[in-house]
Amino acid sequence: MTNPIWVASGTAGYGEELAKFFPLSKLGAFVTKTITPEPRPGHPPPRTAELPMGMLNAIGLANVGTEAFIRDKLPLLKASGTTVVVNVAGRRIDEFAAQAEAIGNCEGVHFLELNLSCPNVKEGGTEFSADPHMAEKTVRAAVDKSRVPVIAKLSPNVADIGSIARGAEAGGAAALSVMNTLVGLAIDVWRRTPRITFGTGGYSGPAVKPVALAMVHKTYRAVKIPVIGIGGIATAMDVAEFLMAGATCVQVGTQTFVTPTTAATLADQLGPFLEKLGARSSQELVGTLKI
Amino acid sequence: MSDLVFDARVAAQEDLGSDIRLLRLSVPRSLEGFRAGLFLHIQVDPGPLPLFRRAYSILAAHGKEVEVLYKVSGAGTKLLARRAPGESISVVGPLGNSFTSPAKDEVAVMVAGGVGLPPVLRWSENLFEAGWAANRQVMLYGARDSGELVLRDRIAKLGVRTEYATDDGSFGHRGRITELLAREHEKAGAQGLKVRYYACGPAAMLASCAEFSKNTGVQGELALETAMPCGTGVCLGCIVPCHQGDQIRYKRTCMEGPIFDAGEVVWP
Numbered sequence: 203m204t205n206p207i208w209v210a211s212g213t214a215g216y217g218e219e220l221a222k223f224f225p226l227s228k229l230g231a232f233v234t235k236t237i238t239p240e241p242r243p244g245h246p247p248p249r250t251a252e253l254p255m256g257m258l259n260a261i262g263l264a265n266v267g268t269e270a271f272i273r274d275k276l277p278l279l280k281a282s283g284t285t286v287v288v289n290v291a292g293r294r295i296d297e298f299a300a301q302a303e304a305i306g307n308c309e310g311v312h313f314l315e316l317n318l319s320c321p322n323v324k325e326g327g328t329e330f331s332a333d334p335h336m337a338e339k340t341v342r343a344a345v346d347k348s349r350v351p352v353i354a355k356l357s358p359n360v361a362d363i364g365s366i367a368r369g370a371e372a373g374g375a376a377a378l379s380v381m382n383t384l385v386g387l388a389i390d391v392w393r394r395t396p397r398i399t400f401g402t403g404g405y406s407g408p409a410v411k412p413v414a415l416a417m418v419h420k421t422y423r424a425v426k427i428p429v430i431g432i433g434g435i436a437t438a439m440d441v442a443e444f445l446m447a448g449a450t451c452v453q454v455g456t457q458t459f460v461t462p463t464t465a466a467t468l469a470d471q472l473g474p475f476l477e478k479l480g481a482r483s484s485q486e487l488v489g490t491l492k493i
Numbered sequence: 494m495s496d497l498v499f500d501a502r503v504a505a506q507e508d509l510g511s512d513i514r515l516l517r518l519s520v521p522r523s524l525e526g527f528r529a530g531l532f533l534h535i536q537v538d539p540g541p542l543p544l545f546r547r548a549y550s551i552l553a554a555h556g557k558e559v560e561v562l563y564k565v566s567g568a569g570t571k572l573l574a575r576r577a578p579g580e581s582i583s584v585v586g587p588l589g590n591s592f593t594s595p596a597k598d599e600v601a602v603m604v605a606g607g608v609g610l611p612p613v614l615r616w617s618e619n620l621f622e623a624g625w626a627a628n629r630q631v632m633l634y635g636a637r638d639s640g641e642l643v644l645r646d647r648i649a650k651l652g653v654r655t656e657y658a659t660d661d662g663s664f665g666h667r668g669r670i671t672e673l674l675a676r677e678h679e680k681a682g683a684q685g686l687k688v689r690y691y692a693c694g695p696a697a698m699l700a701s702c703a704e705f706s707k708n709t710g711v712q713g714e715l716a717l718e719t720a721m722p723c724g725t726g727v728c729l730g731c732i733v734p735c736h737q738g739d740q741i742r743y744k745r746t747c748m749e750g751p752i753f754d755a756g757e758v759v760w761p
Contacts, residue, residue, distance in 0.1 A: 219726040219748070223495040243743055250722050250730035252545050257722060261729045264743070407544055459723035460536075460545060462585065463498050 205230035206484045207441065207469045210432050210453035211289035211315060211355070212236060212261065214465075216275040217282060220458070224466040230451055231285035234275070236317045238291055239300060241267035251388045251397040256407030256434075257456060258388050260400035263291065263317075268304050280310030287353065290344075291317035298330075299343040306348025314348050316341065318370075319357030319382040331357045334369030341373030351376035353430065358417050359385050364424035377428040379453065381417045384410055407456040408434045415447045422448025422489055436460075438468055438475035445487040496522060501584045503576050504558055511640040512565040513608060514574055516549075517558055518582065524554035528591035529616035529691075530716055530752045533561060534724035536583040537573040545722045547573070548747070550693070551587060552611035562643070564608045588724050589751050592616050592691050592714050594623065599689040599712075600681045601625065603632045603653075604674055604702060606694020607641055610634065612716045612752075613693050614644070617651050627652050629686075631677055635670030635698070639663040670694075671701045678711055689713065692755075699758075706755040713755035719746040734759040 208231040214220055217232055226232050244264025251258045266275065271288075279286045288311050290301035298316060306314045318331035318340060330340045337354065345352045354370035356363060358381040367378055383404025388397040396402070414433020422429050431449030435441060436457040444452045454465040461467075472484065481487050501518040509515055534546040547569040549561035565574045576582060592612075595601040601620055605613040617630060632651065635658035636642045642664055648655055656673050657665025666673055678688045692702045693716035706713050721731040726748035735744045735757040744750065 213727060215727040223497060223725070243741075244729060244732070246734065247732050247743075248720065248730075249732065250720065250728065252543060252720070252722065254542060255544060257544060259728070259730065264729050408541065456544075459725075459728050461498060461583070462723070462725045462727070463495060 204484070205469050205472075206445070206451040207465050207472065208233055208287070208430070208451055208453045209458055209465045210455035211317065213455040213458045216271070217279045218275070220462055221278065221282065223462040226279070226282035226284040228466040228469050229284050230469070231287050231313070232279060232282070233287040233315055233453060234271070234279070234289050235265055236263050236289045236291045237265055237268055237271045237301065237305065238263055239268050239297055241265065241270065245400050248398050249400075251403070253388060253405070253407075254409070256405055256409035257459075258386050258398060258403035258405050259383070260398050260403035262400065268301065272305065272308055276308060276310055285312045286310055287313040287315050289315040289317050289355070295340050295343045298340050299347045302344035302352065303347035306344070306350050306352070311350055313351050313353055313376070314344060315353040315355050315379055316344055317355055317382075319355055319359070331366050332360055334365045337366050337369035338373035341370045341375045345374035353377045353379055355379035355382055356421070357382045358413060363417050364420050367421045367424045371425045371427050375427060377430055377450070378421055378425065379430040379432055380421045381414050381433055384413060406434070408436060410434050411440065411443075415443055418444060418449050419447040419491065419493075435468075436464065438471040441468060441472055441484075442475060442479060442487060445484055446489070446491040448489040448491070450485070450488055497588075498583075498585050501559075501582045503578050503580045503582060505578055506574070506576065509643040511638075511643070513641065513643050514563055514565065515552070515644075516561050516563065516573065518561075518584070520557055520559055520584070523557050524551065524559050524587060525556070527551055527554050527587060527615075529619050530589055530591040530612045531587035532589050532724075532751060533559070533584050533586035534588060534721070535561070535573070537569045537576075539583075543569055543572070546585065546724060548718070548721050548724055548751075550611040550716065550751075552615065562608050562611050585724060588747060590749070592619075592752055595620075595625070595629075595689045598685075599629075599687050600677065601630045602674060602677050602688050602690040603630070604670060604690050604692035604694070604698075605632070605634045606670060606692075606698040607636045609692075609694035609698075609716065610644060611693070613691055614648065614651075616691050617653060621651070630654075631656070633658070633670050633673045633677070635659065635673070635694070637661065669701065670698060671705050674702065674705060678709060687711070692716065700760045703755045703758060703760060714752050715755050715758065716752050717746055717750055717758070721747050723747070
């Protein structure tokens with residue numbers, strides 16, 4: 203059985219951190235945190251707020267930048283034997299293209315994932331997935347420069363994710379990751395300020411799972427390319443829900459913060475759980491939701 | 494999978510007074526000989542709330558038991574206090590870095606504030622294990638009042654000169670622990686020695702230790718506490734702004750810490 207369990211961008215570092223806990227080859231794929239052309243320090247603390255059944259974060263795309271990533275971080279991922287997905291972002295379409303050229307042609311990289319939808323940077327970011335034409339143009343610019351297939355990661359913070367999905371598909375995306383975090387706000391009533399420095403942040407964790415399932419299902423019905431489900435996955439049953447909603451693979455995100463071995467454990471647990479459902483492989487469940 | 498992720502069992506919850514508890518856990522493998530500063534990331538309740546674990550510095554490890562110290566204050570510690578002997582608790586760890594050894598011409602001064610005692614007490618033991626002489630160590634331990642100065646019997650067993658401080662003067666010196674630190678700096682200076690201190694306690698105490706270092710040039714190391722969603726270096730939530738040359742760089746409390754040089758931390 204092909205393992206459909208991946209780890210999500212921004213929740214698994216560069217691989218070196220989780221490699222202390224399990225061999226990365228246990229994953230269906232490893233998705234790096236977002237790599238931008240230049241290094242970014244990220245936002246000042248506090249960057250995260252723990253909420254009931256979820257968390258709010260605005261890290262600010264802190265990362266080492268493309269050059270240091272290729273030099274210092276990629277070799278470990280390459281050697282790990284896992285499928286390597288590098289998540290990239292730029293401030294403009296030409297920067298997405300430059301990222302695709304710089305990283306999408308590196309040996310040891312199997313896929314690019316475009317962060318079309320980070321809600322947590324001042325320069326915006328969501329505009330790349332707020333409009334179908336913009337999504338199409340951005341994806342095409344990356345696809346044209348990249349040797350490896352390009353996945354587009356979509357935002358739920360849009361009116362119609364189906365139209366954005368079709369735009370990304372038209373631009374040549376090989377698959378769609380659904381979804382990025384929901385824009386949220388947490389308030390410290392004593393100070394009358396947001397609980398995180400940036401103000402709003404991305405809401406993730408078990409609380410967002412129903413929203414993610416709806417987004418995955420809507421996207422699945424809108425496009426022909428595979429959908430990768432993300433949002434609040436913590437158990438094998440959660441994985442099965444996403445598969446039924448139309449996801450071909452899933453990414454474990456916030457739950458890796460709770461327990462670093464979650465994705466590896468789910469990879470072990472999924473087979474026996476699929477058997478209980480009478481399925482021989484995860485692919486048999488994809489899109490089988492009766493609705 | 495990894496022996497850094499395991500289920501422990503509550504062996505005992507000892508009430509030390511002043512809402513301070515000593516939690517003893519039975520663990521699958523011995524952590525004896527551990528270095529001061531290492532912490533366990535503990536699921537305070539089987540869930541679903543709170544979502545994230547809480548970090549506790551390891552106080553002691555004997556055989557297949559470990560101890561942590563905590564004060565019942567927030568939502569997490571209130572849940573932890575309810576865990577009864579025999580219950581299973583999920584643990585990730587040990588995680589984090591440790592203190593650095595003092596130099597030959599230095600006096601090692603331990604500075605503990607309240608439930609910040611564990612890494613400091615353990616570091617004193619580590620120094621003994623490494624052959625460091627008792628007369629080149631001093632323990633300073635401060636709290637709001639005498640009730641919060643817990644585990645004094647264990648500190649006495651170290652055989653190190655110990656000075657206490659309380660805010661209300663109910664035990665030892667009345668006033669701030671940094672005043673005691675300044676005295677040790679003078680004493681060491683009179684003997685031609687330097688102080689290197691190792692501190693853990695409330696943020697205000699650590700900030701005043703850092704201020705002392707800035708004013709005197711005395712070297713010190715601080716064990717910090719921050720909200721720490723993951724503890725494993727991946728969430729980038731527990732960052733501390735640190736000086737690096739002319740620049741400020743964010744370091745992760747869980748990976749580059751929890752112990753930082755007193756001079757590097759940028760205080761708000």
